[in-house]
Amino acid sequence: MEPKHVLTITVDNQAGVLSRVVGLFSGRGFNIESLCVAESHEPGLSHMTIVTRANAAVLEQIEKQLNKLVNVIKVQNLSDVPAVCREMALIKVRTRPETRDEILRLVDIFRCKVVDVTAEHYTLEVTGDEGKLAALVDLLKPMGIKELARTGITALSREKKTN
Amino acid sequence: MPNRVLNFKGKGPKENSKGAASQGAPEAGQDGQAVKKGTAGPVMTGAQILMRMLKEEGVDTVFGYPGGAVLDIYDELFRSGLRHVLARHEQGAVHAADGYARAAHKTGVCLVTSGPGATNTVTGVASAYADSIPLVVFTGQVPTRLIGNDAFQEVDIVGITRPCTKHNYLVSDVEDLGRIIREAFHIARSGRPGPVLVDLPKDVMAAQCRFKMPPDPKLRTYNPTYEPNMRQVAKVVQLLLASERPLLFSGGGVVLSGASEELRKLARRLHIPVTMSLMGLGTYPGTDPLSLGMLGMHGTCRANMSTAHCDLLVGVGVRFDDRVTGRTETFASQAKIVHIDIDPTSIRKNVPVHTPVVGDCRITLERVNELLDKEDLSGVGEKRQGWLSEIEEWRRGNALAYEQAETIKPQYVVQRLHALTNGEAIITTEVGQNQMWAAQYYHIDKPNQFITSGGLGVMGFGLPAAIGAQVARPGKLVVDVAGDGSIQMNIQELATAVQEGLPVKVCILNNGYLGMVRQWQQLFYDKRYSQTRMEVAPDFVKLAEAYGATGFRATRVEEVDRVLKKGLETPGPVIMDFVVDREECVYPMVPAGKSITEMLLV
Numbered sequence: 001m002e003p004k005h006v007l008t009i010t011v012d013n014q015a016g017v018l019s020r021v022v023g024l025f026s027g028r029g030f031n032i033e034s035l036c037v038a039e040s041h042e043p044g045l046s047h048m049t050i051v052t053r054a055n056a057a058v059l060e061q062i063e064k065q066l067n068k069l070v071n072v073i074k075v076q077n078l079s080d081v082p083a084v085c086r087e088m089a090l091i092k093v094r095t096r097p098e099t100r101d102e103i104l105r106l107v108d109i110f111r112c113k114v115v116d117v118t119a120e121h122y123t124l125e126v127t128g129d130e131g132k133l134a135a136l137v138d139l140l141k142p143m144g145i146k147e148l149a150r151t152g153i154t155a156l157s158r159e160k161k162t163n
Numbered sequence: 164m165p166n167r168v169l170n171f172k173g174k175g176p177k178e179n180s181k182g183a184a185s186q187g188a189p190e191a192g193q194d195g196q197a198v199k200k201g202t203a204g205p206v207m208t209g210a211q212i213l214m215r216m217l218k219e220e221g222v223d224t225v226f227g228y229p230g231g232a233v234l235d236i237y238d239e240l241f242r243s244g245l246r247h248v249l250a251r252h253e254q255g256a257v258h259a260a261d262g263y264a265r266a267a268h269k270t271g272v273c274l275v276t277s278g279p280g281a282t283n284t285v286t287g288v289a290s291a292y293a294d295s296i297p298l299v300v301f302t303g304q305v306p307t308r309l310i311g312n313d314a315f316q317e318v319d320i321v322g323i324t325r326p327c328t329k330h331n332y333l334v335s336d337v338e339d340l341g342r343i344i345r346e347a348f349h350i351a352r353s354g355r356p357g358p359v360l361v362d363l364p365k366d367v368m369a370a371q372c373r374f375k376m377p378p379d380p381k382l383r384t385y386n387p388t389y390e391p392n393m394r395q396v397a398k399v400v401q402l403l404l405a406s407e408r409p410l411l412f413s414g415g416g417v418v419l420s421g422a423s424e425e426l427r428k429l430a431r432r433l434h435i436p437v438t439m440s441l442m443g444l445g446t447y448p449g450t451d452p453l454s455l456g457m458l459g460m461h462g463t464c465r466a467n468m469s470t471a472h473c474d475l476l477v478g479v480g481v482r483f484d485d486r487v488t489g490r491t492e493t494f495a496s497q498a499k500i501v502h503i504d505i506d507p508t509s510i511r512k513n514v515p516v517h518t519p520v521v522g523d524c525r526i527t528l529e530r531v532n533e534l535l536d537k538e539d540l541s542g543v544g545e546k547r548q549g550w551l552s553e554i555e556e557w558r559r560g561n562a563l564a565y566e567q568a569e570t571i572k573p574q575y576v577v578q579r580l581h582a583l584t585n586g587e588a589i590i591t592t593e594v595g596q597n598q599m600w601a602a603q604y605y606h607i608d609k610p611n612q613f614i615t616s617g618g619l620g621v622m623g624f625g626l627p628a629a630i631g632a633q634v635a636r637p638g639k640l641v642v643d644v645a646g647d648g649s650i651q652m653n654i655q656e657l658a659t660a661v662q663e664g665l666p667v668k669v670c671i672l673n674n675g676y677l678g679m680v681r682q683w684q685q686l687f688y689d690k691r692y693s694q695t696r697m698e699v700a701p702d703f704v705k706l707a708e709a710y711g712a713t714g715f716r717a718t719r720v721e722e723v724d725r726v727l728k729k730g731l732e733t734p735g736p737v738i739m740d741f742v743v744d745r746e747e748c749v750y751p752m753v754p755a756g757k758s759i760t761e762m763l764l765v
C-alpha cells in the first residue's frame with residue numbers, strides 16, 4: 001500500500017470550499033482516508049486535516065493541486081515534520097455484569113471517559129493517536145461494540161522547542 | 164431544507180436571501196427591495212452594476228442568449244451600448260467567446276439564462292478550461308429564495324462546473340457583486356488563464372445598493388508566480404549552452420503569455436529547432452527552417468524523431484499531454500527536460516523534469532535571453548551543424564507526403580487554402596482528421612492564428628470560434644477547416660454569422676465519415692466501421708443558402724482552386740463543400756500507448 005500522509009489545509013471559508021477540496025480528490029482519483037474540518041480561531045478561515053495514501057509523485061500533485069484552488073491559503077504536509085496527530089472516538093459498548101469491571105479498567109488504562117451509561121451500555125469517549133484507538137477497539141470487541149464513531153485525525157505541527 | 168452549498172460559517176445563500184422575497188411574491192426582484200446600506204455612490208441595481216463593471220473591465224462584446232432569469236440584465240444591456248452577439252445555442256456563444264478571446268488576446272464574455280441555458284454552456288466552459296482560455300461566463304439563476312427548491316429552470320451550475328472552471332461564484336448579495344466581477348476577470352486572465360463562471364440569481368440582479376467601484380482585487384489565497392527563480396533560470400542557461408542536441412517544445416502557454424518574440428530570439432541565437440504542440444502552433448513560424456512542426460500522435464516524423472534523440476528538451480508553456488508524449492517511459496529518454504510553466508501542477512505531472520521553472524513564459528524567456536546577452540555565442544552555429552543536419556535527414560523522408568490522384572485529397576485542399584491565403588488567414592478547426600490536416604498543412608506562422616479545441620477536442624467548436632474570431636478581427640480572413648460530421652454539431656451558428664454580417668468561410672473536408680474514428684476502426688478494429696458512416700447528410704450548398712449564406716461545392720481536383728477562390732472572394736459567410744477521398748488517413752500516426760517514434764507512415 002502507498003504510504004500515509006497527513007495534510008493540513010487552511011482555507012478561506014467561502015461557500016462550497018469543502019466541495020472544491022473533496023471534488024478535487026475524487027475527480028483526480030486521489031485517496032482520502034479521513035477528513036476532519038472545522039472553523040479555525042481566525043474568523044473566515046477553516047482548518048482541514050486530510051489523511052491520504054499516495055506515492056511521492058501523486059503526493060506532489062495533491063499538494064500542488066490543493067494550492068491551486070483559489071480558496072486554499074496554505075497546505076502543510078505533517079508527515080515530514082514533528083506533529084501532533086489526534087483522533088477522538090465515541091464507542092458504545094455492551095455491558096454485562098461480568099464485563100463491567102474489565103471495561104472500567106480499560107477506561108482507566110486508556111484514560112477514556114464514560115460519557116453515557118445505561119443498564120446494558122457504556123458510551124466511552126477516547127482521544128489519542130491511531131495506535132491507541134485501534135488497541136482499545138481490539139480489546140473492546142470481544143465484549144460487543146454496538147456503535148463506533150470516529151472523528152478522523154486532526155493535527156498541528158509541533159513548535160520548535162526554544163531553550 | 165436542502166442546502167447543497169457547504170459552508171461552515173453557516174452563511175449559505177439561503178441565509179443570505181434576507182427573506183425579502185419570501186412573502187409569496189410571484190417573482191423576487193419585482194417587490195420593491197429596500198436599498199441596501201453602504202455609504203457613497205449612486206443607487207444602482209445589480210443589473211446596472213453588471214453593465215458598469217463590464218465596461219470597467221474593458222468589455223465591448225458579449226456573446227449570449229437571453230431567457231427568463233436574465234430579463235433584467237438584458238433590459239440593461241439594451242441601453243448599455245455594449246455589443247451583443249446573439250448565438251443560436253449557448254454552446255455556440257461560449258465557443259464564440261473562446262474564439263474571440265484568442266483572436267483578440269483578451270477575456271471573452273458570455274451571458275446566458277439559468278437552467279438549460281447554463282447547462283448548454285458546460286461543453287464550451289470545459290473546452291476553455293482544458294485550453295486555458297480566459298472567459299467570464301455569466302449565468303442567470305432563479306431567485307435566491309427558490310434556490311434548492313427544484314424551481315423552474317434551476318440547476319446547480321456552480322456545482323456542475325466546479326471541476327471545469329478555474330473558479331466560480333454564486334452571488335448571493337448585491338453588495339458583493341462588483342467585487343466578485345472584479346475577482347472573476349482577475350482570476351480568468353491572470354496566472355494560467357481559464358474560464359470563471361458567475362451565477363447571478365434574478366433577485367440579486369433586481370436588488371439595489373449604493374455602488375462603489377471595488378478596488379483592484381487582493382486575494383490572499385491566489386497569487387500566481389510570474390517572476391521565475393533566477394537560480395533556476397541560470398541553470399537553464401547553463402544547460403542550453405552545454406547541450407549538443409537541444410530542442411525547444413513550445414505550447415499554448417507561449418501564446419497566452421505573448422512569449423513568441425522571446426522564443427524566436429532564443430531559438431535563432433542558439434540555432435535550436437522548435438517543435439510545437441497543437442496549442443502552440445504559430446508560436447514559432449511554421450515556415451521557418453528551424454520549425455519542426457507539430458509533435459505527438461500526428462506530429463511530423465522529424466519532430467518525433469528529434470524528441471527521441473535530443474539531449475535537452477526545453478518545454479515552454481506545455482503540459483506534456485498524452486497525445487504528445489505517447490508512452491511516457493520512452494519519451495525524450497535521452498534528454499534532460501527543462502519545464503517552464505506558470506502552473507506548478509503542470510510540472511512533473513506526466514514526465515520527470517530535470518529543471519523546473521515556475522513563472523510566466525514570456526518573462527522567463529526574457530530572463531533567459533538577458534543572461535545569454537552576456538555570453539559569447541559565436542561558435543554556436545557551427546556547433547549545431549551536426550544536430551541540424553541529422554534532423555534534415557528526417558525531414559527529407561517527408562512523412563507528410565501524399566499523392567493527389569483522381570479524387571480530391573483533403574490535404575490538398577488545406578495546402579491550396581494555405582497558398583491562396585498566403586498563409587495569413589486565421590484558422591479555426593473542428594475536430595477529427597480535418598483538425599489534424601489543418602495543423603499539418605496550414606503552416607501557421609503567428610500566435611493566435613490557429614484556434615482549435617485542443618484539450619477537450621470538441622466537435623462543433625470551429626464555426627462558433629470562427630464567428631468569435633471574426634468579431635475580434637473584423638478585417639481578417641477567418642476560415643473554419645471543418646469535417647462533415649463536426650460542422651453539423653453547431654451548424655445553427657451560421658445564422659449568427661449571417662445576422663451579424665460576419666464573413667466567416669467554412670471549408671468542409673467532406674469524407675462522409677466520422678473520419679478520425681473510422682481511421683481507428685480501419686487500423687485497429689479490422690475495418691469494422693461501426694456507426695461512423697454518415698449515411699444521411701444535408702446538401703451543404705443548399706443548407707448555406709437556406710441560412711442566407713453562400714455555398715459552393717468541389718467534387719473534382721480541378722475545381723478545388725476555383726471553389727476556394729470564389730468562396731474566399733464572396734462577401735458574407737460561405738460554405739465550401741469539398742468532396743474528398745473518403746478513406747484517407749492522417750499520417751504519421753502513433754498508435755495509442757506506443758512510443759512517439761513508433762509511427763505508422765503512409
Ligand SMILES: Cc1ncc(C[n+]2csc(CCOP(=O)(O)OP(=O)(O)O)c2C)c(N)n1
Nearest residue numbers: 595596597622646647648649676677678679
Ligand atoms: C462532441 C464530440 N463527440 C464525439 C467526438 C469523437 N470524435 C472525434 S473525431 C470524430 C469524427 C469527426 O468527424 P468529422 O467532423 O466528419 O471529421 P473528420 O475526422 O471526418 O475529418 C468524432 C466522432 C468528439 N471529439 N466530440
Ligand SMILES: [Mg+2]
Nearest residue numbers: 646647676678
Ligand atoms: Mg468527416
